[in-house]
Amino acid sequence: MSHDARDGDGAVPHLTPEEFRKLGHKMVDWIADYWSRLESFPVRSQVAPGAVASKLPAHPPEEGLSGEHAWDAVFKDIEDIVLPGVTHWQSPSFFAYFPANASGPAVLGELLSAGLGVQGMLWSTSPAATEIETRVLDWLAELTGLPEAYRSTSATGGGVIQGTASEATLVAMVAARERVRRQGAPADSQWVAYASSQAHSSVLKAAMLCGVARGADDTVHVRQLETDARYALRPDVLERAIREDLAAGRRPFFVCASLGTTSSGAFDPVGALGDVLERTGVKAAGGWLHVDAAWAGAALVCPEHRGLLDGVEAVDSFSFNPHKWLLTNFDCNAFYTRDKRALLDALSVTPEYLRNAASASGAVIDYRDWQVPLGRRFRALKLWFVLRHYGARGLRAHVRGHIRMAEHFESWVSNDARFEVAAPRSLSLVCFRLKPQPGEKPEATDARNRALLDRVNASGKLFLTHTVLPAVDGQPPRYVLRMAIGGTYTEERHVRAAWEALSAAAA
Amino acid sequence: MSHDARDGDGAVPHLTPEEFRKLGHKMVDWIADYWSRLESFPVRSQVAPGAVASKLPAHPPEEGLSGEHAWDAVFKDIEDIVLPGVTHWQSPSFFAYFPANASGPAVLGELLSAGLGVQGMLWSTSPAATEIETRVLDWLAELTGLPEAYRSTSATGGGVIQGTASEATLVAMVAARERVRRQGAPADSQWVAYASSQAHSSVLKAAMLCGVARGADDTVHVRQLETDARYALRPDVLERAIREDLAAGRRPFFVCASLGTTSSGAFDPVGALGDVLERTGVKAAGGWLHVDAAWAGAALVCPEHRGLLDGVEAVDSFSFNPHKWLLTNFDCNAFYTRDKRALLDALSVTPEYLRNAASASGAVIDYRDWQVPLGRRFRALKLWFVLRHYGARGLRAHVRGHIRMAEHFESWVSNDARFEVAAPRSLSLVCFRLKPQPGEKPEATDARNRALLDRVNASGKLFLTHTVLPAVDGQPPRYVLRMAIGGTYTEERHVRAAWEALSAAAA
Incomplete structure (x- = not known):
């Protein structure tokens, strides 16, 4: 059976090595630039369900990309479609879940x-x-x-x-x-x-x-x-x-x-x-x-x-x-x-x-x-x-830096009468919450903390998440906020800014 | 607790955006060059067990990389340690297992x-x-x-x-x-x-x-x-x-x-x-x-x-x-x-x-x-x-091209009295073997096929693998070679060369 007369037959439009080289450099540049402008994005994506999908064609393309500037459309879509739909895990103000920190050497390996x-x-x-x-x-x-x-x-x-x-x-x-x-x-x-x-x-x-x-x-x-x-x-x-x-x-x-x-x-x-x-x-x-x-x-x-x-x-x-x-x-x-x-x-x-x-x-x-x-x-x-890139010494500095930031955050929480540390600090993780007010029911305390979390996350300035700690020592279960420090680019100033945003939102 | 006086404290030696940009370009160039010189490598790695490990330090580095040319050592190791230990799945003469084909657009996405x-x-x-x-x-x-x-x-x-x-x-x-x-x-x-x-x-x-x-x-x-x-x-x-x-x-x-x-x-x-x-x-x-x-x-x-x-x-x-x-x-x-x-x-x-x-x-x-x-x-x-890059038309051309090559390979096998097609060709996969000689025991036929496979794979010119087909139609189980065509860069000439190498090795 021969397919010679069929559509879709013939040469496969692979990128040439030179085309790949150019596009690869452009993608590397895009990433380097992305890391440089991480602080300019709202940390948690602010799109509504379906917003990303609505920008994508309903059907796959019959024809591929061709021509010298063919991939310009792809790079434009990365900016216009991907970025708004991304929660920036690499942001220095991402304190949610646990970190998933990348680094230049790791990306080169990938x-x-x-x-x-x-x-x-x-x-x-x-x-x-x-x-x-x-x-x-x-x-x-x-x-x-x-x-x-x-x-x-x-x-x-x-x-x-x-x-x-x-x-x-x-x-x-x-x-x-x-x-x-x-x-x-x-x-x-x-x-x-x-x-x-x-x-x-x-x-x-x-x-x-x-x-x-x-x-x-x-x-x-x-x-x-x-x-x-x-x-x-x-x-x-x-x-x-x-x-x-x-x-x-x-x-x-x-x-x-x-x-x-x-x-x-x-x-x-x-x-x-x-x-x-x-x-x-x-x-x-x-x-x-x-x-x-x-x-x-x-x-x-x-x-x-x-x-x-x-x-x-x-x-x-x-x-x-x-x-x-x-x-x-x-x-x-x-x-x-x-x-x-x-x-x-x-x-x-x-x-x-x-x-x-x-x-x-x-x-x-x-x-x-x-x-x-x-x-x-x-x-x-x-x-x-x-x-190899960081060496044992660099890795220790990385971990110790975050732990020190968490120690500072813990002290700021402890010294603010409105807040309390809700569980023993563990390395670079601090669980904390707004204290119960006199006579306040536990659900009401939880609700105030939930509102606080929603407020700071909606600001886009930082992103953290919550958990519920189980009942211990006669205390009921508690809704608490988690400050998980560990971003590659997180510095003391980001932790300080996070605390200031939390403190202001609590006022 | 303060760690200020500890070793390994202080600044973490991240790549700056500019350093990442340079190294990223270099890695992209390395990959583009690698794809261009794929045909120069033996397809299946020829190292002995332990050979790669023996080139690696026994202990992790205490100090990381620093200085403008720090990563030169990494790129040298990619050439000297990694490459000899790689079986080149992206080689156009890789016909083993099933393909795991990459492409420029996919690597950009990764x-x-x-x-x-x-x-x-x-x-x-x-x-x-x-x-x-x-x-x-x-x-x-x-x-x-x-x-x-x-x-x-x-x-x-x-x-x-x-x-x-x-x-x-x-x-x-x-x-x-x-x-x-x-x-x-x-x-x-x-x-x-x-x-x-x-x-x-x-x-x-x-x-x-x-x-x-x-x-x-x-x-x-x-x-x-x-x-x-x-x-x-x-x-x-x-x-x-x-x-x-x-x-x-x-x-x-x-x-x-x-x-x-x-x-x-x-x-x-x-x-x-x-x-x-x-x-x-x-x-x-x-x-x-x-x-x-x-x-x-x-x-x-x-x-x-x-x-x-x-x-x-x-x-x-x-x-x-x-x-x-x-x-x-x-x-x-x-x-x-x-x-x-x-x-x-x-x-x-x-x-x-x-x-x-x-x-x-x-x-x-x-x-x-x-x-x-x-x-x-x-x-x-x-x-x-x-x-997006290939479009439906490009993907069809990709698949059809490999199937056509397999049709040709199948015809070459069929037309050579020493060989036989061992199972119906399936898309771009051809199972074949050296025919039994008159009076030859099945184990002897299997052994000749095994020797053929070892010989061509040792040549480094191509790499294919085998299977054993179960007994059917009164035939005993058969050791057969599998020609699985599907590499991104595989062209008719590579399939032709593979057939010539097999044919010569069978002589």
């Missing part, structure tokens, strides 16, 4: 990864993608003080880049179930996973994905446990829950400890939780302790925060996101395990078309068996560039 | 996404990321002939970008189980998923992840069914398996139909499989039909291949990878469903810190509920740029 266009599912499909990833994750383990057992230089451990902390938790949970199953538990056991009520939603989601939780409201198979007054998981509460489940014939198999919860940055006592697993026999049965340090893990580059790792020897897997607070643009999660065999047991499937001599030799790592997807980008490049 | 650094987990965290994705996926549905029911303009359907086809299959499987459960099946049912023996390994992996399969060797809960002589799933075989499982009290809930299997590009008869689900009552019970068209889906941009979609009305979800054969660099999977509610039922968890007015209004899409991870990159940009 660009190189896209240009090389390799797919590193197997060692053999690009050895450099695997070997640089392995080495750079060993570097990062050393920088954060993770013990030898989690490095590739150990007999049974190692690190891998996952897309997100959600995927890391899912992989850990699936590996845990399979390990316990291989130690003799029936596949149709009543599996139970444990975390604090403050753990990230991805723990419940992972349990839903892997079939342990039967729906989002399953409180039998996913235990979201009560915390102490600092919002940390209580070892005694965990132990009681595990013993109840064991007595009821259920199968405890997975505990997620959080280092730096999303709501308030609370730290679960990792060592004490490990002791519970040991004492209850869960560990001996193959049970798994995962640490989700998605945001706070970055702070471990500073020796003064290494105390958070006390008891890490009991941990089966540990993950944090360089894409949150370590200058490596999303997505980049660093996942470490001391039991890589458990991952392979749970995730490895080898069809004929993926077989090759290097894999068969056992001398190489095939990272596809460490993760949910088969394919993978060359994400190690951006992490490599970041670690 | 660069912009990294530079903007937005995280589009919720509509509100960057409305443009969601709304451009929705619109561009509607465009792609129109371009590929997917019916209205899969578009955002329908009442219950829509599209989303997943990372990979593996994640798409997992999401579909989890949504399927939850839908069947909500229709009354107990959570601890004996769930059974079905696919052909030729389906991608990600189907089994998804079943392992979601707990349906109890290990990689579970043939009870994941049925890998016998195919016809063209390696397509047989509706009668599926029906028999489903009825057996129903009779045994098991719960059929998910069928994966492949359009373009990885081994030989076989097409399962989608409509007839849908009829089986209908006839057996599986559909009425909430059962799900997923179509994995990871590679072949791109060909649907050409009307002459739309017949593959016959019966698509019965399909619950459909996915293909623009990152394989549609010029959009990895990762970019287009996933469509006609039942978005089922995804939300299975995947939605909403903690307080993600609540916001726009989501609560129900007027917007929050794509985090359509996928495994919480966070997401602005991947729609690269797809948008590709569709």
Whole structure:
């Protein structure tokens, strides 16, 4: 069959290298300019639902772009359609959620990864993608003080880049179930996973994905446990829950400890939780302790925060996101395990078309068996560039600078009679709120805080988000604002301006 | 606590906008040059295990890069360490696996996404990321002939970008189980998923992840069914398996139909499989039909291949990878469903810190509920740029060109008495092998083909991979070579050269 006479046949209008070079320079310039003018935009996008879509054609173009100035229209649309619809995560006045901070070196790495266009599912499909990833994750383990057992230089451990902390938790949970199953538990056991009520939603989601939780409201198979007054998981509460489940014939198999919860940055006592697993026999049965340090893990580059790792020897897997607070643009999660065999047991499937001599030799790592997807980008490049460009010293300065800004913000809140710090400051996160007025009902206090948040966010000068802290110490649940400091370009003056805007809006 | 006196304190050595601009231009130039010299590299990396790692420092740098020429060392390492360890997926002589073709417009989109650094987990965290994705996926549905029911303009359907086809299959499987459960099946049912023996390994992996399969060797809960002589799933075989499982009290809930299997590009008869689900009552019970068209889906941009979609009305979800054969660099999977509610039922968890007015209004899409991870990159940009740059006409020319090359390759194989076409050519994929010699044992034929493959791959001139086709029509399983044509820069002359190299190596 010949298509010679068909429409759409003939030459494919690829960019020539020269055209790509010109457009690439223009895009780099656009980004450099964008970073320079970040402070000129409202931080949170102000568009209404549908506003962006209404500017896009309803149908795809039949004809492509051609001619020397063809891409001018694209650059115009970036300004007119994309920018107004963007919430500026890279703004120095973005204090919402947790940061997702990018940096020049990381963007250069992402660009190189896209240009090389390799797919590193197997060692053999690009050895450099695997070997640089392995080495750079060993570097990062050393920088954060993770013990030898989690490095590739150990007999049974190692690190891998996952897309997100959600995927890391899912992989850990699936590996845990399979390990316990291989130690003799029936596949149709009543599996139970444990975390604090403050753990990230991805723990419940992972349990839903892997079939342990039967729906989002399953409180039998996913235990979201009560915390102490600092919002940390209580070892005694965990132990009681595990013993109840064991007595009821259920199968405890997975505990997620959080280092730096999303709501308030609370730290679960990792060592004490490990002791519970040991004492209850869960560990001996193959049970798994995962640490989700998605945001706070970055702070471990500073020796003064290494105390958070006390008891890490009991941990089966540990993950944090360089894409949150370590200058490596999303997505980049660093996942470490001391039991890589458990991952392979749970995730490895080898069809004929993926077989090759290097894999068969056992001398190489095939990272596809460490993760949910088969394919993978060359994400190690951006992490490599970041670690080289900043060096350990630069990373420490980055983290310490934000923590110092948070200390200052905390002091301003504390010294203003209208406000209160609502939970212990955690590294660079401060939870705070307008204090209750005498005789004010809790809902009314919450409403005033909600109004304050809406007011400052609508101003466009800054963007922060809220959470609700659960009842503790006889206090009812509280709606609080979260000041999460960690933007690449955030300086003391931006934090000061944020405080002044909050203070003025509260007046 | 003050850190003022600590080492690593003080200014963070960010690249200035001007430094980033210079380095960004240099990286763009490097990529343009790389694409220009792709033909000068051995296609498959020739390094031995450990060779790349041995060139990397054992420990992370304490000091970062500084000074005007600091990054010269990085660019030198890209040449000396990265390049030798890269298998050149973008080489015009890469015919292995399936293509993962990038293009200039896609790389510009990836660069912009990294530079903007937005995280589009919720509509509100960057409305443009969601709304451009929705619109561009509607465009792609129109371009590929997917019916209205899969578009955002329908009442219950829509599209989303997943990372990979593996994640798409997992999401579909989890949504399927939850839908069947909500229709009354107990959570601890004996769930059974079905696919052909030729389906991608990600189907089994998804079943392992979601707990349906109890290990990689579970043939009870994941049925890998016998195919016809063209390696397509047989509706009668599926029906028999489903009825057996129903009779045994098991719960059929998910069928994966492949359009373009990885081994030989076989097409399962989608409509007839849908009829089986209908006839057996599986559909009425909430059962799900997923179509994995990871590679072949791109060909649907050409009307002459739309017949593959016959019966698509019965399909619950459909996915293909623009990152394989549609010029959009990895990762970019287009996933469509006609039942978005089922995804939300299975995947939605909403903690307080993600609540916001726009989501609560129900007027917007929050794509985090359509996928495994919480966070997401602005991947729609690269797809948008590709569709705009090439236009429908350019995409058709791209696909048709490769199919024409495969037709030629097929004819050369057919006309050479030493070779045979081993399975029907599928679009741009040709499975072939050296013919058995008179009286030759099957293992000996396989060995000669394996040796041929090793020889041509070792030459560095091209790279292709193999598969083993299962026994059909009384023939034993056969080791065959796969010629998968689809590189961005692959022209007729590269295919011709590949054939000449194969022909010479066979002599």
